[in-house]
Amino acid sequence: MSGESxxxxxxxxxxxxxxCSRCQKAKDLAKKVIAExxxxxxxxxxxxxxxxxxxxxxxxxxxxxxxxxxxxxxxxALPSASKLRQAILQRLNPH
Amino acid sequence: MMMRIGExxxxxxxxxxxxxxxxxxxLMPKVHRNNGGVRFYNDKDLSRLRFIKRAQKxxxxxxxxxxxxxxxxxxxxxxxxxxxxxxxxxxxxEHHLKDLTILRDELRLLTNLCGASNEGCPIxxxxxxxxxxx
Numbered sequence: 585m586s587g588e589s590x591x592x593x594x595x596x597x598x599x600x601x602x603x604c605s606r607c608q609k610a611k612d613l614a615k616k617v618i619a620e621x622x623x624x625x626x627x628x629x630x631x632x633x634x635x636x637x638x639x640x641x642x643x644x645x646x647x648x649x650x651x652x653x654x655x656x657x658x659x660x661a662l663p664s665a666s667k668l669r670q671a672i673l674q675r676l677n678p679h
Numbered sequence: 680m681m682m683r684i685g686e687x688x689x690x691x692x693x694x695x696x697x698x699x700x701x702x703x704x705x706l707m708p709k710v711h712r713n714n715g716g717v718r719f720y721n722d723k724d725l726s727r728l729r730f731i732k733r734a735q736k737x738x739x740x741x742x743x744x745x746x747x748x749x750x751x752x753x754x755x756x757x758x759x760x761x762x763x764x765x766x767x768x769x770x771x772x773e774h775h776l777k778d779l780t781i782l783r784d785e786l787r788l789l790t791n792l793c794g795a796s797n798e799g800c801p802i803x804x805x806x807x808x809x810x811x812x813x
Contacts, residue, residue, distance in 0.1 A: 601792045604792070605795075634789075637789075641788060646791055647792065648795070
């Protein structure tokens with residue numbers, strides 16, 4: 585074992601829909617937060633809930649925007665930048 | 680509480696002919712009658728009728744319901760065959776329930792989106808996509 589702990593891969597998914605006024609805000613927020621983090625192990629994906637409704641329902645999404653991290657619905661509504669950053673960091677370095 | 684047949688028709692939305700038929704084929708035990716021959720349904724009868732209605736809604740045949748009612752009356756004394764049917768039906772219900780839950784969640788999400796949308800309605804969008812797939 586190398587004493588240095590490797591960071592985990594993190595997938596951030598922003599769930600959106602057409603006609604949703606706050607969805608663009610959520611996408612911009614997620615991209616900005618990810619860009620500010622030095623880690624490259626973060627993947628970003630945008631999901632249209634109508635196109636991927638099975639996945640959205642399985643996550644438990646009830647409205648948009650919503651943000652899932654690593655396949656778990658973490659923010660059912662638009663979070664603050666600091667809360668999103670914290671949630672990503674927690675998963676990058678869980679220990 | 681006792682109910683006349685007309686009241687049962689209204690309360691459970693089962694026709695009077697159907698109620699009489701259930702009794703004829705022994706799906707229902709002989710319902711209590713007054714001296715004038717008027718049927719009176721007690722709480723137990725109503726509970727049995729609700730069970731029959733629910734089971735029919737789930738697509739069970741009257742023959743299957745007869746077996747399930749035997750199981751309902753005395754679960755301990757039920758024969759292995761009836762018990763097996765009950766288990767089988769239980770699995771079917773679990774499956775239905777799972778499908779219904781997904782359908783409910785899907786509709787809930789679409790309804791919420793529709794209410795919040797300032798453009799089109801995502802419900803219609805979803806249906807359009809389904810139609811164009813065919």
